[in-house]
Amino acid sequence: MKTTNKHLLTIQVLIILLMVTSVPLCLKAQEETTLAQPEKKEVVDSIAFLMTEKYVFPDVGKEMGNLVLQNFEKGKYAEIHSHQEFAEALTMDLRSVSNDKHIGIRYNPERIAMQKKAEADEEDKELETYTKRLQEASNYNFKEIKILPGNVGYLKFNSFMDASVAGPTAVAALNFLAHTDALIIDLRDNGGGSPSLIQLMTTYFFDETEHLNSFYIREGDKTEQFWTLPYVPGPKMINTDIYILTSNRTFSGAEEFTYNLKNMERATIVGETTGGGAHPVSGYILNDNFTISVPFGRAINPITMTNWEGSGVEPDVKVSRDEAYDVAYEMALENLLEKETMDEIKNAIGWKLDALKAEREPYHLDVKDMKAYTGEFGPRKITLENGQLFYQREDRPKMQMIPMKEDTFWFKELDYFRLKFVRENGKIIAVEGMYDNGRTDRNDKS
8 A cells, every 4th residue: 555756747647637637547457356255345444544644634534434444344345246336435434524525446357456465566668658548538538728819818638737847838928928918728628737837837826936826745744845846848828818617527726726816816817616625645555456546645735724625715706617718808809908008909908809709798689670771782692581580692602690790790711801781871782891900891881
């Protein structure tokens, strides 16, 4: 149930991958054998020892250890014959005492075999190759990066792998986004990971050295501090507006990143309250079939002097996870529009902002009022079909007209174009084509 320091990072990376990705972590399907009572006792005894000796709160650790021992003696696990069900039952029992979502028992015989082989033979590279391949196949869990209209950056990644492996990818992503005016960081599916990547990425958002977080470690009764780094490759984003998207799946290190920037007043949090896990963990091998993740410390924020364990991080703007992206994007554009001084850029931001608002709050036009819009306007023709208005210019494809307001319409197919109806004494006399570059053209009604 012990592991060497050399291979601890590998175990932690595998735990992160298991918790936050759907990538299969076994090279082939595991074939379960019957779970015997002696193995159950071995596992329960090991869990009780580790919780008593390693868990961040000694009293709670002892209580958890005693509970699984008592449950074993009372025969609670006697009728469980599946390794997976046994792991789930033990996890639930431990969490029933601590409510610590970082605690988990897992059935991992193939990875354990590779781990033990690697520890026994320093020249063996199977586990290292296996882990590296998983990391590369997931692109270190960096999933999407783009620059949205209005010069708003978007970055989605689903875990904070250690900076020693994921650092170059994070640096490349942030350098690509360096000249955006606002940045949306999507952590709605991010299950956490290493403080080292949090430290690296956060450094890009501050000019001066800042104290980010501290961890109290039970073993040795010590506290480790994490500060922004003295140097990062590429330009910093100290004036960029930051928006972080969260959900109830945002967990652990992703919560630390969010909690830090929220309390430092460096980001606006949009979405749902996060999962509520503030304890760093270590992975241990219990026997040939089972591993356990044991929280060994607790986070201490230098501003609040506490953390988000059990409570999660409350967003500044509370909306569902599905709404968070649109709400944050709209907020970003509104703030940029207010600050911008160049007319050309203001017009571009306003154009996109109007479209977003039209999508989020559709304008309803009664069918009985649609007839007034139909007709021919030079090369442009408006028709009413099955209760919908359609626009067609000469022999080009017909497109459905979507109302933004009473006399202005947009088109899903043409983000750069809108159609405005011109009235005189209440009657429509012309249409005006409007373009995102400020150009307009007009055709009178035939």
